[in-house]
Amino acid sequence: MSFDGSVILAALPAILSGLKVTLGIWVAATALGIALGFVVAAFRHFGPRPLGLALRLAVEVLRGTPFLIQIFLLYFGGPFIGLSLDPVPAGLLGLSLYAAAYFSEIFRAGFLAVPRGHVEAAQCVGLSQAQIVRRILIPEMTMLVLPQCVNMAVILVKETAVLSIIAVPEATAVISALGSQQYAFVESLFLLAVIYWGLVEACGRAGRALETRLSKFRFA
Amino acid sequence: MTLPAPAIAIRRLSKSYGRTEVLHGIDLEIARGATTCLIGPSGSGKSTLLRCIAFLEEATSGTILIDGQPLGFEEQAAGRRVRLPPQRIRKVRSGIGMVFQQFNLWPHMTALGNVTEALVTVKGLSRQEADARGMAQLRRVGLEARARHYPSELSGGQQQRVAIARALALEPEILLFDEPTASLDPELTGEVLNVMRDLGGEGMTMVVVTHEIGFAATVGQRIVFLDHGRVLLNGTPAELFAAPRHPRLTQFLETYLDRGAAMLLKPA
Numbered sequence: 462m463s464f465d466g467s468v469i470l471a472a473l474p475a476i477l478s479g480l481k482v483t484l485g486i487w488v489a490a491t492a493l494g495i496a497l498g499f500v501v502a503a504f505r506h507f508g509p510r511p512l513g514l515a516l517r518l519a520v521e522v523l524r525g526t527p528f529l530i531q532i533f534l535l536y537f538g539g540p541f542i543g544l545s546l547d548p549v550p551a552g553l554l555g556l557s558l559y560a561a562a563y564f565s566e567i568f569r570a571g572f573l574a575v576p577r578g579h580v581e582a583a584q585c586v587g588l589s590q591a592q593i594v595r596r597i598l599i600p601e602m603t604m605l606v607l608p609q610c611v612n613m614a615v616i617l618v619k620e621t622a623v624l625s626i627i628a629v630p631e632a633t634a635v636i637s638a639l640g641s642q643q644y645a646f647v648e649s650l651f652l653l654a655v656i657y658w659g660l661v662e663a664c665g666r667a668g669r670a671l672e673t674r675l676s677k678f679r680f681a
Numbered sequence: 682m683t684l685p686a687p688a689i690a691i692r693r694l695s696k697s698y699g700r701t702e703v704l705h706g707i708d709l710e711i712a713r714g715a716t717t718c719l720i721g722p723s724g725s726g727k728s729t730l731l732r733c734i735a736f737l738e739e740a741t742s743g744t745i746l747i748d749g750q751p752l753g754f755e756e757q758a759a760g761r762r763v764r765l766p767p768q769r770i771r772k773v774r775s776g777i778g779m780v781f782q783q784f785n786l787w788p789h790m791t792a793l794g795n796v797t798e799a800l801v802t803v804k805g806l807s808r809q810e811a812d813a814r815g816m817a818q819l820r821r822v823g824l825e826a827r828a829r830h831y832p833s834e835l836s837g838g839q840q841q842r843v844a845i846a847r848a849l850a851l852e853p854e855i856l857l858f859d860e861p862t863a864s865l866d867p868e869l870t871g872e873v874l875n876v877m878r879d880l881g882g883e884g885m886t887m888v889v890v891t892h893e894i895g896f897a898a899t900v901g902q903r904i905v906f907l908d909h910g911r912v913l914l915n916g917t918p919a920e921l922f923a924a925p926r927h928p929r930l931t932q933f934l935e936t937y938l939d940r941g942a943a944m945l946l947k948p949a
Binding site: 576578579581582583584585586587588592596597600601604677678 | 735737778779781783785786787788789799802803831833834844850851
C-alpha cells in the first residue's frame, strides 16, 4: 500500500462542493453567532434581570455540553418538538447557537472591560444612554474583543467537521466518504487536515492584519 | 448691595457608601469666575464632593444649586427630596465640564473627534461647524497640530489638554478638575497647569481637586481644605497658608515638603 493522491484529485469537483458547504456554513454560523451573541450580551448587560438570568442559563447549557451531543439532539430530537430540519439548516442552526453562546460571553466581558471613566466622560458631555452604547461602548468593545473573536472563528471552522455525522455534505463528510470508497483513508484524512489548517491559518492572518490596522485605536 | 449668586451652592450635602458616610453635611459656596482648589488628605472626600457636583455620584442627602438651579434633586417644602426629570438634570449638567485624572479620552476617536463628539451627537451641529469649533478649542490648549492624532499617539500631557478642550467645547460655565495632573510625569504637569492657569485668567469658574499645593497656592483664589468628609478650612491662600496655620493643615503640608510646598511652611 502506498500514499497515492491521484484518487483524491480525480474527485476534485466533489471535494470543491464539500469545501463550499464548509465555507458557507462556517461564514454564516460565525456571522449569525456574532449577531445573536451580541444581542444576548446586550440584554444581559443592559436588560432586565430575569431575562439576563434566563439567557445566562441558556449560555451555560450551550457551553457546558459537547457540540456533538447538541447537534445530535437538534437533528434527531428536534422532530419530537415539531422541528424537523434538513441536515444543512439543522447544522447551520446548531453551529450558530453554539457560536452565539461563546460570542455572547466574549462580548459580555468586552462590555465590562470598557473603562468606567470613558462612560462617565460621555455622560458629562451629555450623551444619552443609547448614544453612549452606540458611540462609545460598541466601538471600544469591538477593539477589545477582536482577538477572542478571531480565536472563536478558528474554533468554529473546525467544529463544522462535526456536522458530517448528521450527513451535512461538507468537506469532512465528502472527503472521508471518498476515502472509504477508494480505500484511500490516509490520503483523505491528510487532505482534510491540510484544508482545515489552511482555513485556520488564513483566518488567523486576516485577524492579525485587521488588528494591526486598528492598532492606532488601542487604549492609550 | 446684593452679592452675585454663587456659581455653585452646596447645602448640607452628605454621601454614604452603604453604612460608611464619606461626606458629612457639606456647606460650601463656590464663587463665580474664580479658581477654587479642593485639597486634603486622601480619603478626605474631596474627589467624592467633586463627583457629586458633576452628578457622577448622587449625594445621599442635601442639595446642590448650579447657578441657582437644583442639580439632580430638589428639596420641597416638607423637607422631602425629589429627583428631577432627566431633561432638567441634563440641562443643568450641560453647564458643567469635567476633566478626569485618567483623561478618559475615547481611544477610537481622534483628538478632534473627541472634542467634537458631543457637538455633533448632542448639539446636532453639522460636521463642518463642529470641526471648526473643535479646532478653535484645540488651538486654545495649543494642540491644533495634533487634531488628527489618536489618543494613543499623544503624550499624557497632550491627552489631558485634549480632554480639557473636549470639556470646553460645550462652553460650560463651570469646569471641574479631578486631580488633573496626578497621573502625569512631573515634566508633563507643567503644560496642563499652564492651560488651567490661562483659563483661570480668562475668568472661568473652576473647581480643582489637586495635590499640586504649589498650583493651589499660586492660582487658586479660594482654598478649601477637607478632612474626614468635612470642610475644615475655607479661605484665600494667604489666609490659609499664613501663620498661624491650623495644626491639621500644617500636618498635611508636611507630607508635601518634597513637592514644592516647603516655601509655605517657612515662618511668615
